[in-house]
Amino acid sequence: MLRRLPLLILAIAALPGARQADPAPQGWYVIADDAGAVLGHASTASRALPEGRETVELRELRLADGERPSTTLTDTTTTSFDRSGRPLLIVTESRDGRTISRTETRIAGASATITRQSESGRHVTRVALPTGTRFDNGEGLMRGWTGDAPLAFLNLNSAAGLVERVTIERAPTQRPGTLTVLRKRYEGTELRGIVRLDLDASGRIVAAIQPMFGVAVTTRPADRDTALRPHPPYRLLRNVIAKSPVRIGPAAAQGHIRYRFGFIDGIAFAPPATGEQRVTLDATGVTLDICTSCGLGLPGDPATLADARRATAWLQHDHPRVIALARPVIRRQLSKARTMEELAVRARTAMHKIDFTGHRSAADALASGAGDCTEDAVVLAALGRAAGIPTRVASGLVYSRERYHGVSNVFMPHSWTLAYVDGAWRSFDMSLDGFDATHIALTIGDGDARSIAAAGQFASLLDWQSLAEVRTRASP
Template identity: 30%
Template sequence: MRRLLLAVLLASPLLAGAAPPAHQWFTVLLDGRKIGTFESKREAHGNQVVTMQRLDLVLDRAGTQVTLGSAETSTETRDGKPLSFRSVSQLSGSQTVVEGTLRGGTLHLVTRNGGQAQKRSLPWPKGALLPEGVRLAGVRAGLAAGTQYKALAFQPSSLDTAELTSIVGAREDVDLPGGRRALNPVEQTLAFPGTPMKSRAWVDADQTVYKLAMPVMGVELVLLACDRACATAPNQGSDVFERTLVTSPRALASTELAGTMRYTLASRDTGKPLALPDTDEQHVERRGDEFLVTVRREAEARGESAPDKDDYLPNDWLQSKSPELVKLARHAAGANRDPLAQMQRVETFVRGFIRNKSLGVGYASALEVVRKPEGDCTEHAVLVAALGRALGIATRVVDGLAYAPGFAGKEQVFVPHAWAQAWIDGRWRSFDAALSGFDAGHIALSVGDGDPWRFYAGLDMLGRIELRRAEAVTP
């Protein structure tokens, strides 16, 4: 979960479109408690504008402190044409560097993670903008109340584009640490696929942001412009993980979890409804303001889409062609050639291979886990998925909730969790190496390719889910 909060901040309109003075500082608050610092610079050199932004956070997770950081530098022409970018993400001991150069409509990329460098080229999305381009779109639109404009914002950290829709409100006085300012509120929606992210920014006539607020896990995340002393003051700490726990209405027996469970879920707030995936193990039905989620321990072929070629291939987080991973996959699978037996052996192998079960790892790639076998559910999930791909099996990574009789001093709760799925016998089957295996106590919130920036959909729902009923389904 901790890397998801960072993903939200990195994709926020502040970081996508701010044009601060030469140097600007922000304090980062979650539910009124200081959790970090944001620094932004903007420099003009000849016909080029360089925007530099750095974010540092410290979160508490069930008594373990987790540090997160990101630095992005974007280079554009004065009229907002993208030229290049560099993104460095630091999640505890894991670092990812993404460098991109735009030439002739083609984005040339170098990604460094886990000691490996991967090069590739992608077509630049038509009309996509970096920070200065997004800022100029706002300047052109102006700040007349009721003005609405759109821009296609490119996110270097995730290599995604998302349409940013902005609606300008009437000027109002805003209290800031340095005093009161008259600013225009701008309601903003960043259209992530299936899960739009809404926020409000308060800006001046140059589109300089002085305040940003957005809902996260049922509370408010706020960034406030202030001086350096204010922004870098000691953090107060916030156990965001506790906010994501979902209380079970009753204790669930192991015999029930070995079969089929039906959960009645609802959103704790009146905002946008939950968006839960239908899988070969999970069926979702909406009834009024509630969702009936039926989870089977054994997958059934329910017509879910077959894997595409990318589900078999390595990526920046599942480096399945790495010689180290290929060797480990063959060792884990042994002489088995049956895909189901191979994945079962991989699941058991990873459970024992990751010896240090630690909550302090930010988000390690599969290759990093091989070299340093420690971490929590996400490290188990990416390693299982990568080893599966190394064996020629299509895999993906699921973010969701898993039932725990007790966790971090709480009883009968569903906790944020991650596991892997593999395409076997015409269906997607789940494998959970972090626990004793997959069962009906798993509720999927989103499905992805192992990239931590793909999990915003799950983050948006954490903290908003209410579990009203849990019933065993008899055959």
Template identity: 30%
Template sequence: MNFVSHQSSRQSPVKDRKYWLMALIATLLLGCVNNAPNPETQANLATSTVQYEQWQTVSLGGHKMGYRHILTEAIKPTLINTNKTLSVTLSQPGVANRDITTTLSYQESASGKPISLSKTVQSNNTNHHLRANIKGNTLTLNTKNSSQKEHYTIPQPFYLPEGLRLALLSHSDNVKPFEYFSWNFSTRQFDKIQLTIKPYSNPEQPEYVWHIQQKTIQGDSIKHSEIFSDAQFHALTERSFSNGDEVLIRSCDKACATASFNPNTHVYRQLIRSPYKITDTALHGKIRYLLDGNFTLKIPNTYEQRSSIKDQGTELVICEDCGNEEKPSQSDLNTALEDNYWLPAKNPLFQSLVTEILPDHNSSAAGKMRRLTRFVTRHMSEEPSYSGYSTALEAYNSKKGDCTEHALLLATLARAAQIPTRVVFGLAYSNERFLGRKYVFVPHAWVQAWTGERWESYDSGLGEFTAGYIALGLSDGDQKDILKINEQLHNINIKSAIQIRSR
């Protein structure tokens, strides 16, 4: 979520529009567990036979935004490889359109036994690859930028696309709901899928044979979608919702699916209206908010934010020292120093970089954070880029991204400098005009660092922390955390925002 230059010391939050996109892509790929061919399979692709191919157009809220291509091939007589490629084009005023391509690949035996699966995301500043191998009841996850492996016990029944299709063919005469598990790369968890399948007959749509109601259960979150398939359970049309807007995937030919179009300005979909203008004086003081709406987020207490549940909704009091968060344990601080896929703090590049940025080893943690924040601000491009969710390493190398890349890079550098940090996902207030709208809260990400006495906010994108920052969740940078928040943003209403004056 990036930021353009602005005449004031506080930069414009134009960069803060990506939350909805990641949730949308996750919605489009629900249940799409794909297999990546291993080297032996790659060598055999020349002898493959196409079993099924489908082109589909993808729209959001009635506006086309890309296409999906599904290709299933038989590799010799014993292996089935399925690729599902989703290509999405984003528009943003003043800059060129951005393309994001997400490919899910699955490898199975001819009888539907799962072997492996992968996910690759590519854009102008993102290129990361996740691969999972299946052996027995264990799924082993490998990442392109890390030697670490993660092991997960597979719940049963577990299916990849071809195995699921074969299971549905066997189940088609059974009126009972069909239940299975699929792997979700974005959350690195297994989703429980429940299908209610009924025959469908319509003379105007003779290709539709099955009407499927799908319920996807992700922890305490449930997503619903509607699918119309042919007799062999190939999905022809899928309808779901992302942040209140209809997502429609409809089969057509290649020319239709890939036809050029004028993308809608999707990067501005997630603005939350403020009840009124908040003055700069109030932003630099103390504000009491009241939030209501049908959301289930547990809004955190921090050193800057105090959260409490009232009859009218959730009350937040925000200022530089309004919070009542408990002091972290040594274990908490150790966790906030850990290296992970999104925050590769142990990478030699970052270890060397912090030595250059912070030559004075005796300076305070707060002083070091100010230096690191200035470095990230200067290093990252001022032009926003919303193409995917990059790791800190990708953000550093490309110098592109938005507020998430800013936050991930800053948190990684801080951890490399042995400063405990956490990534905050939430909202930031802006008095600027966006497509005719003023006085709005925009999705935002920033960093909180433990400076010895408190968790203190640092933001290399927008600048200094104000009472206009609402923390909705705390994270170690994992994409799954921002997805959980994003899918509920459209349910949040900021009912009031009142300045609390000192007496």
């Protein structure tokens, strides 16, 4: 079922965040890959208000997959600041050509209220803001910074609905004429995002370079005419497919495969350990052993399992549409593993249209009946939670031997569902009708766009060194 492999453009972090002190009233940017192919443009504008100021940031991407018509994805973020420069209201409206979602963040005192509104309803999250929480992704701290000592701070990520720990440090590889830095985002101790930034002598960002499945997407300043110049739609799937170092046969895929990776530019991270993936990190790289019983799985303590049952803005297991789809399977009182398998069968009948653009929540995906593997994964995870089964969403890579968009024998971006069934965590892949040893997990989340996008960034940091089938010797 390769038709449901994904398009992951979620990680193009084109614009730096809300700006607190940018004197330029208007700025234009071009978004292009490292081969010069244009994906779209962005702009920023600022105006004074009686009680402060307002900025408007727009990003527009023109994308296509296969032979389908192109789709224009547009994000517009409007931020209102008080006279001291502190943001009071951040509103982001996202359009994917057919649907609209809106995220509104109201900041008052030591908390933020984040309301996400989409066609399936609204979800409200309240976030505590520790003292010193920033809202500009560190841009103010980089003005005049020399890069000698790393920066570390807390920053509100309204799209993710939480406060992240962010670090900014000098990159191992410097680009001529600039100070190149790495801005990393963490949730607790887990790395959740990374972008390269080129700074000029004053510490202003002159380019943001986002790794994405081997493609570097760069946002850099341009004049208005250049930014708005017409361009053909960007063929995303064709550009994020990575050729496999070896051809993997069906028997090997169903067995045990050992992968060895180094880290490009020395930027190391630890892939997640799952019930099927064992991770061995050392000074020179990471080894992944993947098979049906290779890993220890996620924690199974009560707190972790309770967290994996809750409703989120992406996994709305309490939504009437999700409950209605899950109810016939729940009534059969099957084992949890069998329940997940039957829920996947039911979900396939509801998700009957292919759409590689954007990313929808479970309830939104069921409303449209459209999506790719990212929507498949969140829908199945939400159905599992509706049945009382703890679930998470894994994102990373998967192998395809078949010809897909003109290329075969490749690794491609992919997402699937993890579920705690019968006393253990196990992978369920509704898009590909099952899990095999070519599923490489790079992030685990709750189906949110940020964790899915992070998988694309991390894939770009892997230096493929070896891939081998591990065979068990037969007893004499």
